[in-house]
Amino acid sequence: MKCDQCNAQFDSKNKNFCPECGADLSEQREKESVRKKKAKKKTLILGIPILVVIAVITTFFFIGKGKFTPEKTLTAFEEAVEQEDTSRLASLLISTQDSFEITEDNVARFITYLKDNPAAYEELLSKLNSQVEIINSNSDGNNGTAYLDDVYGTVNITKSGKEWFLFDGYQLQVIPSFVKLNTKNKDVQLLINGEVAGKSDKEDFSDTYGPLMPGAYEVTASYKNDYSEVENTHVMELFNLGQDTMEQSFQLPLGEITVESLLDGYTLAVNGEKTDIQIEEGEQQIGTFPTDGSVAFSFHKEFPWGEVSSDEQAVESDYIGLDTVNALTPDMQTSIMEQLNTTISEYHQALTKKDTSIMKTGVTDNMKQSLVERQKEVEKEEPGYEGKLIQAIYDLEEISNPKFNEDMDAYTITMRAHYVFHEPVDSLGWLLADREKDEYTRPRELQLIYDEEAEQWKLDSYKNEYFIITSSDEKVFDL
Structure with a gap:
């Protein structure tokens, strides 16, 4: 012990006074005890923060070590896919290419694909799990069969630097x-x-x-x-x-379509809808169209008696032909032929009765004048002539296609017919004859003109012409 008064060193055991100077040691011992207590308390106070820092560092280390693992990254990926959380998954993914932007839209498409293709999803998870094992088994983390070179359209898990300055980070890389x-x-x-x-x-x-x-x-x-x-x-x-x-x-079924037409002035319609494409007589290209049969062409033209249309033709090649359009409907054709039956009947009644005024149904002035001249010839050559129309056979091939006559400024039809007459006195000629019945067949060519003002087809000429009508093209009227 050291005396505070004289600094003498001595063994303080069983001594209450300093052996050198006689100072009272009890007061000194009391002060020493207080000093030691203060020192101990100070040491304790200084040690608490250090312990706290050590505890924080230890906690920080274990939290980080548990947070930043490849397993955690993979689990987050699976949860985002299962929950279809596009925002979360987008935050987990990075691209290997600067030009590729990861958005919630393309992430949603990726999730949809994985959901719709469970086998592909399982394949991807299996690969990612293998990559996690590789990461945990070596320091590199990018070696092994799970990291195949030159694989695209996939996702890989890799190390990505440090997190919190201490821990390895991991990321899911998209290979677009x-x-x-x-x-x-x-x-x-x-x-x-x-x-x-x-x-x-x-x-x-x-x-x-x-x-x-x-x-x-x-x-x-x-x-x-x-x-x-x-x-x-x-x-x-x-x-x-x-x-x-x-x-x-x-390779789409497309072709540059050519229309070859024998007719003039028709409008093209596609699948029943009229276009602004006009078809003239001859050959012309009309544009590119599908040739798989999904498109059908038809042709339309406005005539003084109304619009006429062709049948639809499915487009299955790059060539379409326009040869014939029935400019007159079957009902119109029948009406014309029935009118002609009346006109020709009146013609021969006029010759029989020698009265040209009898012929008045559907005739032009030219036809009326022709009857006047014919009556003079018959009266001179066959004064006792009597004739009655009993049958008419028309060639349908010649009635379907009226043509515009520039000289007449009108549409015309040239028709052919075989007429059978009962002529008991004298015949005006014949192609075929049944003399026992006094029935004579004469072939006649007729030209009709459409009178727009009267809205009627009229007979303009009626003359002899020899021809044969096939049974497939004939229409017969028994009168």
């Missing part, structure tokens, strides 16, 4: 891919999932689009003009590809 679309046709729109990606500006067109998130994509080639449309759609699965680009080729 591209689609290459080819088409043989020009002016074809190319769409990916309904959105226009491009348009072919030439034949044998090809272009590449992307990068795209792994998943399934509808790719469509579509051609439209003012009158028709054709398209072709395929589904492309951009998942675990061995190359960065997947190709799809299109």
Whole structure:
């Protein structure tokens, strides 16, 4: 012990006074006790923060060690997919390409693909789990069969630097891919999932689009003009590809259509809808149309007696012929032939009774004058002539196609008929004769003119002409 008064060193055991100076040691011992207590308390106070810091660091380490693991990253991925949480999954993914932006829209498409394709989803999870094992088994974390080179349309889990300055970080990397679309046709729109990606500006067109998130994509080639449309759609699965680009080729059933027409002044209709395309006599190209039968052409023309239309023709090649259009409906044709039966009957009644005024049904002034001249000839050569029309046989091939006569400024029809007359006194000529019945058949060519003012077909000429009518083309009236 050391005396506070004289600094003498001595053994303080059983001593109450300093052996050198006689100072009272009890007061000194009391002060020493107080000093030791204060020192101990100070040491304790200083030690608490250190312990706290050690505890915080220890907690921080164990929290970080548990938080930043590849297993946690993979679990978060699975939860986001199962819950279809596009926002969370988008935050977990990064792209290996700067040009590829990860959005909630393309993440939603990725989730939909995984949900719709459970086998593909299981395949992806199996690969990611293998990658987690590799990460945990070595310091590199990017070696092993689970990290295949040149695999596109997929997701990998890899180390990504440090988190909280101490712990390894992990991220899910998207390896996007591209689609290459080819088409043989020009002016074809190319769409990916309904959105226009491009348009072919030439034949044998090809272009590449992307990068795209792994998943399934509808790719469509579509051609439209003012009158028709054709398209072709395929589904492309951009998942675990061995190359960065997947190709799809299109060859739409399109052709540059040529119409060869024997008729003039018709309007083209496509699937029953009229166009502004006018068809003239001869050969002309009318544009590009589908040739798969999905489009049908018909031809229409306005005549003074009404509009006429051809039958529809399905377009199945790049050539369409327009040869004949029945400008007169079957009912119109029958009405004309019945009117002619009346006119010819009146003609021969007039010759029999020598009264030209009898012929008045559907005739032109020219025809009336022709009857006057014919009556003079018959009266001179066959004064006792009697004749009655008993049968008319018309050639249907000659009635269906009226033509416009520039000189007459009117539509005309040239018809052919075999008329059978009962002529008991004298015959005015014959092709066939049944003398026992006094029945004579004469072939006649008739020209009719359409009178627009009267809205009626009128007989303009009636003359002999030798020809045969086949049974397939004839229409017979027994009178």
